[in-house]
Amino acid sequence: MAERVVEARHLSKVYQMGDVEVHALRGLSLDINRGEAMAIMGPSGSGKSTLMNILGCLDRPSAGSYHLDGESVANLDDDQLADIRNRKVGFVFQTFNLLRRTSALENVELPLRYAGVGAGRRQRAIAALEAVGLGERLDHRPNELSGGQQQRVAIARALVNEPAIIMADEPTGNLDSKAGADIMKLLLKLNRQDGKTLIIVTHDSDVAEQTDRIVLIRDGQVEADRKLGRSKKIASKGK
Amino acid sequence: MDFIASLQAAIESITANKLRSALTVLGIVIGVGAVIAMLAIGRGAQDSIAGSIEGIGTNLLFVMRGDSQNQVRNPQPLTMDDAAALSDVFQAPSVINVAPLLQGSATVSARGESTTTTLNGITSEHEAVRGWSVSEGEFINSSHLLGRSAVVLLGTAVADDLFGRHDGLVGETVRINGQPFRVIGILAERGTGGFSNENDTVMVPLTTAQARLLQRSTPRSVDVILVQAVDADAVPQASEQVANILRTRHRTALGADDFTIINQQDFLDTAASITGVLTIFLGGIAAISLLVGGIGIMNIMLVSVIERTREIGLRKALGARKRDILFQFLAESSLLSLIGGILGITLGWLISVGVGAIAAAANADIVPKIGIDSVLLATLFSMAVGLFFGLYPANQAANLQPVEALRYE
Ligand SMILES: Nc1ncnc2c1ncn2[C@@H]1O[C@H](COP(=O)(O)OP(=O)(O)OP(=O)(O)O)[C@@H](O)[C@H]1O
Ligand SMILES: [Mg+2]
Numbered sequence: 001m002a003e004r005v006v007e008a009r010h011l012s013k014v015y016q017m018g019d020v021e022v023h024a025l026r027g028l029s030l031d032i033n034r035g036e037a038m039a040i041m042g043p044s045g046s047g048k049s050t051l052m053n054i055l056g057c058l059d060r061p062s063a064g065s066y067h068l069d070g071e072s073v074a075n076l077d078d079d080q081l082a083d084i085r086n087r088k089v090g091f092v093f094q095t096f097n098l099l100r101r102t103s104a105l106e107n108v109e110l111p112l113r114y115a116g117v118g119a120g121r122r123q124r125a126i127a128a129l130e131a132v133g134l135g136e137r138l139d140h141r142p143n144e145l146s147g148g149q150q151q152r153v154a155i156a157r158a159l160v161n162e163p164a165i166i167m168a169d170e171p172t173g174n175l176d177s178k179a180g181a182d183i184m185k186l187l188l189k190l191n192r193q194d195g196k197t198l199i200i201v202t203h204d205s206d207v208a209e210q211t212d213r214i215v216l217i218r219d220g221q222v223e224a225d226r227k228l229g230r231s232k233k234i235a236s237k238g239k
Numbered sequence: 240m241d242f243i244a245s246l247q248a249a250i251e252s253i254t255a256n257k258l259r260s261a262l263t264v265l266g267i268v269i270g271v272g273a274v275i276a277m278l279a280i281g282r283g284a285q286d287s288i289a290g291s292i293e294g295i296g297t298n299l300l301f302v303m304r305g306d307s308q309n310q311v312r313n314p315q316p317l318t319m320d321d322a323a324a325l326s327d328v329f330q331a332p333s334v335i336n337v338a339p340l341l342q343g344s345a346t347v348s349a350r351g352e353s354t355t356t357t358l359n360g361i362t363s364e365h366e367a368v369r370g371w372s373v374s375e376g377e378f379i380n381s382s383h384l385l386g387r388s389a390v391v392l393l394g395t396a397v398a399d400d401l402f403g404r405h406d407g408l409v410g411e412t413v414r415i416n417g418q419p420f421r422v423i424g425i426l427a428e429r430g431t432g433g434f435s436n437e438n439d440t441v442m443v444p445l446t447t448a449q450a451r452l453l454q455r456s457t458p459r460s461v462d463v464i465l466v467q468a469v470d471a472d473a474v475p476q477a478s479e480q481v482a483n484i485l486r487t488r489h490r491t492a493l494g495a496d497d498f499t500i501i502n503q504q505d506f507l508d509t510a511a512s513i514t515g516v517l518t519i520f521l522g523g524i525a526a527i528s529l530l531v532g533g534i535g536i537m538n539i540m541l542v543s544v545i546e547r548t549r550e551i552g553l554r555k556a557l558g559a560r561k562r563d564i565l566f567q568f569l570a571e572s573s574l575l576s577l578i579g580g581i582l583g584i585t586l587g588w589l590i591s592v593g594v595g596a597i598a599a600a601a602n603a604d605i606v607p608k609i610g611i612d613s614v615l616l617a618t619l620f621s622m623a624v625g626l627f628f629g630l631y632p633a634n635q636a637a638n639l640q641p642v643e644a645l646r647y648e
Contacts, residue, residue, distance in 0.1 A: 058556055083560070085558050114563060
């Protein structure tokens, strides 16, 4: 039995919009094994981003339990959640979310700074940028990089703290198909070669088909959960 | 998050909006500048007044007729005999010098020029008690007093008015209220600080003044008796001895002294308390402008937090804790106010120098003094203003929820 990184039980999320309650998640349960590459699909408004935010500890569920990498996250305060995000989760956003006025290198250093890493910080950031093929662009600012390159910087930033899981909410949504394909290739390489657990939210079934597993979400519930045959289990590899 | 990184983020944000930062800082600059300048000017005025009081002489008591509340009826005038009694070494061992004084105004003329000035009837003791000296000629001595001589010492201002110079005048004749007086000396020039110009004066023997120039109802009366104590510690004893002698001589009822003794220190204390109040008042008004500057900082910080909502959300997503965000924004606001404080100290210094120059040009000898303490006070105060007014916006930022912050457009 493979080791579970994500163990979510009966998650629900209710948004109060004035008098109306919006049920974004309705008792959703989901397990993800270490080393898995998984795609979350579903129509707009089905709750994909809401789920990702909870899995990434950016948000708390209204009800349900959640263990990330063996730790129960339910009763943690804001600062403890920040710490979990810092150590266990690497985020890749649709809109890159790089700091505009700082270099690629400094952007990648940021999670290490918040982790309190002093010695070797620069080297680790450089290594992460080299791993995404941007070893030559250390001092470039985001506005001096293409969209694809910016997303690579974001991936390097997600990698640099060696998190248990990488979460990407529509990482190719703002890129053309060529750049998007490159980013997907890079993310899958991190999964296949380095054993990183990967969760990708996408609307693109070509993207989803490249992963090991597709979870379809509708109305805040799992509608289908399909393992793709060609996944060669490498679950216990990596750390 | 390390301190350097927060500071770096703060500097980045300040330099990203240079004009906006400059305008924000300006509020603090003006506030701190005003506080520094006002405190400096207040202190300069205090020093100037204290200096002129101390310039009268040292360890002095001023004895005057009448009680300070004007309750005692028919106070006896002070006389030459009172003054002589105060010089008694046995009854007043703490007294070293006694200098009676008669003072009024007189018209002095020579060669068709004429001026109205302060006339002092003095004794030879004034040379020691008041620290007077002559730049040429000789001081009034006891034989002038005994002989009620028609001799006069001219202050430099009077000499300049009458003769256009203040040297080589010994032996000239001037008329005081029409009567001829021989010039025996010119008083050495004194600083012009304080309440009156001490160079604008003439001095004649006290006896001469009593007889011919400043007639009082009682022939041998004087206006003030200056008493000098042997040293600073002896001033209270001297005061007590003087009081006892005068009580006996005037046969006053118990608790109904018909004279007043003012200690030089009393003058200093009164002046210090007046200038102190003035300084606090001016400083308080200036501090209000510093407060307004602080509100400016708060305003800009609030805008900055809103503008950077997404950035804050991102930093939190990457693992920033509340205190990391709090510290980043507090660093920004206190840096702004610290820059303002430093520029403000410079501005305050410039204002002080300017006021000093204007005062010097107007012959008022106020030298504004910027103390280390007021610089420290202004620096700390401006930092505190930055921290205080930055706290609310920084707290807003620190408490943002990451999801909502990231979603913010
Ligand atoms: N902060 C919020 N306040 C109120 N309702 C919200 C909030 N966030 C999400 N919702 C609602 O929750 C539901 C799920 O939203 P979510 O963003 O998870 O959808 P999604 O599957 O990511 O959609 P898309 O594919 O368009 O990104 C939607 O109906 C949305 O309107
Ligand atoms: Mg979404």
